[in-house]
Amino acid sequence: MKDLVKNPIGIVALFISLIYSIANLLLGATAKSLTPDERFPIVIFIVLFPVVILGVFYLLVSRHHGKLYAPGDYKDDKSFLRTLSQEERERKLEKEAEEALPTPAVTEATAAPTSPEAQPASAQRMTDIRNELRVIESLVISKFESELNQRAERDVGIGDTGVSFDALFQTNGKLTFLEIKSIRHPGAVSMLLDRVLYNAVVADRFMNSNFKLILAVVYHFDKEELPRVESAWRRRIEKCPAAIEIKFIPRAELDV
CATH class of the missing domain: 3.40.1350 (Trna Endonuclease; Chain: A, domain 1)
Known part of the structure; x- marks a missing residue:
């Protein structure tokens, strides 16, 4: 956990993991008590969230990859x-x-x-x-x-x-x-x-x-x-x- 917050990539990964885990936990814990209309948005979120994240990461890596790393990630910034x-x-x-x-x-x-x-x-x-x-x-x-x-x-x-x-x-x-x-x-x-x-x-x-x-x-x-x-x-x-x-x-x- 400590290593994850040392650079932007780790922070983003931690943030994504927490959101996705909470969404899955919420669906698993309340699936029986929720109505179909209430479950539908959560299911859609769980299905589409990884696709959206993949697209965002593609844009970041292809156009702004230099901003995804902390100075400490390079043994020699030269x-x-x-x-x-x-x-x-x-x-x-x-x-x-x-x-x-x-x-x-x-x-x-x-x-x-x-x-x-x-x-x-x-x-x-x-x-x-x-x-x-x-x-x-x-x-x-x-x-x-x-x-x-x-x-x-x-x-x-x-x-x-x-x-x-x-x-x-x-x-x-x-x-x-x-x-x-x-x-x-x-x-x-x-x-x-x-x-x-x-x-x-x-x-x-x-x-x-x-x-x-x-x-x-x-x-x-x-x-x-x-x-x-x-x-x-x-x-x-x-x-x-x-x-x-x-x-x-x-x-x-x-x-x-």
Whole structure:
């Protein structure tokens, strides 16, 4: 009994057991004295209660499993990985869509002045970029699943650090994370890469160095521009204490 109240799962299980036991005890003790109309609600409750509880537990486990455990349930909370909620996925995708847009300097140099009539088109463009990012992430993850011959866990967060990655592969106890970035212009580097490196350092410390990150960069520009971009990215990654492997993938290659 003492162990049951140490975490949310135990409390819920105890609560359910008490309710169901009381209902059965009530029916057994009063079955002969109750009229059929009085017994009917109790019987319906006893029959439907487990079905309802099964449905509720399914929703909790599939969507909010991270809230069902107490900190004491983990011998080392640094090993706790969780699947991102739908809201977290959408926020992450929104941020990545903003990062994928050309920088203001690039926009001013290459685009005509924006008219008021063009504002709705900007919102549509963000929607198109988000949809494109979903496709790219799915294609890249599938590509690495084939290369590593292993199914990935998608949209993985690390504890309560706020750090998350697009996919996770576990091989011989080694945790290899995959983060996918899409760049449309060779100048779009600084802030995007800073966030990736910061997340890698936090995750590496949180996982006690049992961590490796594969950074897959999907580029949309001409291949002739790649050497300059690749050199800049690799120089900065080499200074990062976390284990990071970077791979550049042309967008056209994913459609093959």
